[in-house]
Amino acid sequence: MRLLDTINSPADLKKLPRTDLPLLAQEIREEIIRVTSVNGGHLATNLGIVELTLALHAVFDAPRDKIVWDTGNQVYAHKLITGRREQFHTIRQFGGLSGFTRREESPYDTFNAGHAGTSISAALGMVEARDHLGQNHKVIAVIGDGAMTAGMVYEGLNQAGASKKDFIVILNDNEMSISKNVGAISAYLSRIITGQLYTRVKEEAKHLLKTIPRIGQPMIKAAHKVEESAKGFIGPGLLFEELGFLYIGPIDGNRFEHLFPTLENIRRLKGPILVHVITKKGKGYEPAERNPVTLHAASPFQIETGQARKTPRFPTYTQVFASTLIRLAKRDKQIMAITAAMPEGTGLSQFAKEFPDRCFDVGIAEPHAVTFAAGLAASGLRPVVAIYSTFMQRAYDQIIHDVCIQNLPVVLGLDRAGLVGEDGHTHHGIFDIGFLRILPNLVVMAPKDENELQHMVYTASKHDGPVAIRYPRGEGIGVEMDSRLIRLPIGKAELLKNGSDVAILALGHGVYPSLAVARELQKEGISAAVVNVRFVKPIDRELILQLARRTRRLVTVEEHVLQGGFGSAVLEVLEEDGLSGVEVKRIGLPDQFIEHGAVRSLRERFGFTTETLLRDVQSFVQAGLPKLEVPRRVG
Numbered sequence: 001m002r003l004l005d006t007i008n009s010p011a012d013l014k015k016l017p018r019t020d021l022p023l024l025a026q027e028i029r030e031e032i033i034r035v036t037s038v039n040g041g042h043l044a045t046n047l048g049i050v051e052l053t054l055a056l057h058a059v060f061d062a063p064r065d066k067i068v069w070d071t072g073n074q075v076y077a078h079k080l081i082t083g084r085r086e087q088f089h090t091i092r093q094f095g096g097l098s099g100f101t102r103r104e105e106s107p108y109d110t111f112n113a114g115h116a117g118t119s120i121s122a123a124l125g126m127v128e129a130r131d132h133l134g135q136n137h138k139v140i141a142v143i144g145d146g147a148m149t150a151g152m153v154y155e156g157l158n159q160a161g162a163s164k165k166d167f168i169v170i171l172n173d174n175e176m177s178i179s180k181n182v183g184a185i186s187a188y189l190s191r192i193i194t195g196q197l198y199t200r201v202k203e204e205a206k207h208l209l210k211t212i213p214r215i216g217q218p219m220i221k222a223a224h225k226v227e228e229s230a231k232g233f234i235g236p237g238l239l240f241e242e243l244g245f246l247y248i249g250p251i252d253g254n255r256f257e258h259l260f261p262t263l264e265n266i267r268r269l270k271g272p273i274l275v276h277v278i279t280k281k282g283k284g285y286e287p288a289e290r291n292p293v294t295l296h297a298a299s300p301f302q303i304e305t306g307q308a309r310k311t312p313r314f315p316t317y318t319q320v321f322a323s324t325l326i327r328l329a330k331r332d333k334q335i336m337a338i339t340a341a342m343p344e345g346t347g348l349s350q351f352a353k354e355f356p357d358r359c360f361d362v363g364i365a366e367p368h369a370v371t372f373a374a375g376l377a378a379s380g381l382r383p384v385v386a387i388y389s390t391f392m393q394r395a396y397d398q399i400i401h402d403v404c405i406q407n408l409p410v411v412l413g414l415d416r417a418g419l420v421g422e423d424g425h426t427h428h429g430i431f432d433i434g435f436l437r438i439l440p441n442l443v444v445m446a447p448k449d450e451n452e453l454q455h456m457v458y459t460a461s462k463h464d465g466p467v468a469i470r471y472p473r474g475e476g477i478g479v480e481m482d483s484r485l486i487r488l489p490i491g492k493a494e495l496l497k498n499g500s501d502v503a504i505l506a507l508g509h510g511v512y513p514s515l516a517v518a519r520e521l522q523k524e525g526i527s528a529a530v531v532n533v534r535f536v537k538p539i540d541r542e543l544i545l546q547l548a549r550r551t552r553r554l555v556t557v558e559e560h561v562l563q564g565g566f567g568s569a570v571l572e573v574l575e576e577d578g579l580s581g582v583e584v585k586r587i588g589l590p591d592q593f594i595e596h597g598a599v600r601s602l603r604e605r606f607g608f609t610t611e612t613l614l615r616d617v618q619s620f621v622q623a624g625l626p627k628l629e630v631p632r633r634v635g
Helices: 010-015 018-039 044-048 050-059 076-080 119-132 145-149 151-163 180-194 196-210 216-234 238-242 256-266 286-290 317-331 348-354 366-378 389-404 432-436 450-462 508-523 541-551 566-577 599-605 610-624
Strands: 066-069 139-144 167-173 246-252 272-278 335-339 359-361 382-388 411-415 443-445 467-470 494-497 502-506 528-532 535-537 553-561 583-589
Touching (some): 010 050, 018 044, 018 076, 044 050, 050 076, 050 139, 119 167, 151 167, 151 272, 238 246, 256 272, 317 382, 317 450, 335 348, 348 359, 366 389, 382 389, 411 450, 432 467, 432 553, 443 450, 502 508, 502 541, 502 610, 508 553, 535 566, 541 566, 553 610, 566 583, 583 610
Parallel strands (some): 139 167, 167 272, 335 382, 411 467, 443 467, 502 528, 553 583
Antiparallel strands (some): 494 528
8 A cells, every 4th residue: 555545634644754755755746647647737846846745734733724825736745635635536627626726625725826926915814814813823825936926925025024923935946956065054054043042042142232232233233144144145035034034945845854854943933934945846757857847737648758648730829829920020020029937838938039039028927017018019119918818817907007098009919718628717718808898999809710810910910009819728720821911900800601590799719619500500491690700899880780680689609708798798789779679699608717627528518519509599599480490400
């Protein structure tokens, strides 16, 4: 039997001899590799944080002590040892465990997380709640190094340091290398600095010096400077000390003999403390150690090689977006590209290779990315900001205040719009139409396929104002790509098929299934028009009203929540025109956060396949045509 199979809670972990922990860590890594090779998931980071996770749960008393994980994509080991081992094979599958922290899943998950930079603010709220309620437990925020580029982190650190409250921050730094000499010296000094004897002597000496007139205070300052200089020589502690934290580290986070003494010591200390821990991303799995970027968020892969199990047949929307941008940038030196810590995910890593001086990765700082782009645009350049739809939510005020009010030519590339799959409710891009279409000056568009995407990128680059292009995750549908780029008329939809009984107004991914539905309806004697909407704003009022008057029945299809979405925009067009007697069926996502699962299964569940759309449109038309005899479809 594996050691892992005996661990059903941190209480079981505490019973293990510490000499058994390296074997347990190895078994946890093997289980993470095995499951993610089938399900996909965040691999490299989770492999690197195993020892730190075990040490935290062995030293602290969760869930009484609150461990707040930043981003949540570093919690696989945490889930395995907090009662979810037997369900771990379901991670990121529909109805299974989430790939992130979920309060609904376990009392050990203290705060839901999917976006980076939230842990310190959330944990500080728990600190204040603890003290207000007269409770006595530790609160520990575990934040990844990438999240330290988020401005919200420093807002939280600033308040936490000033509060002087009992609070621990663990900085899991998995990008910085650590040499053996520095690691050993640093670990030794960290044990000394956090030890009871050192702390007591330091405080007593400070108290004694304060009693000496005239020279006591200068001596305290001099001693503090010496201590700071020593720590500054070892690691980057000055910033955190200036923010009011006791800085410890850096220590080797993959060595139990460094972790345990430090964590046990800081558990006894009071006040704000930051422990800088160095971990190796991908540790224990050679392909992930060699290529931690590719295997950060891995698709299902072959364990022997780390290579993806499935090779895409067609270019992805992300690749088409990036290649079109490179093509345009070769012609136009004013085009600049910006990403927020996702150069590979957004395809801009290729742009950066071609134009290193014209591509900017600003870190996990979406608000800054948008305002930075606005500054470029205000100076006559043509910036393109490529950010996942779910992360663009973080820059909403900047889109309004710094881009749209000034009507600046900033292009927002909203990658992963619509259902994104296994990352779940924090990552689905299903709110962008609602929060973008209400903004003056902003053009909002969505392509029906990868060929139309390249034309939209070109159109946006030529438009004298802000543009948002939303496009889905994954590969295209395999259409032929035009060699010549075409500038699309802003606000004009594309009538793909005419019809007289019903008009299907489809956006983005919904266009081709809608065409298939129309062909099936034709076999049953129902004439259905199909429109590739293309532009959510400005919306093609003329075509919509024309079809509404002809068919008296409209169906809208969008992979977006219905509230405030494209279908709502169509209803507004009808109301503003005063056109009555038109029946409208809106097909979209319900008023709820959508769970994780494969995109295909989610589309089946929420009615975006050809079969489900056909049933919906059939029933809608039949209900509106009581005298029309529509034959039942068999099979």
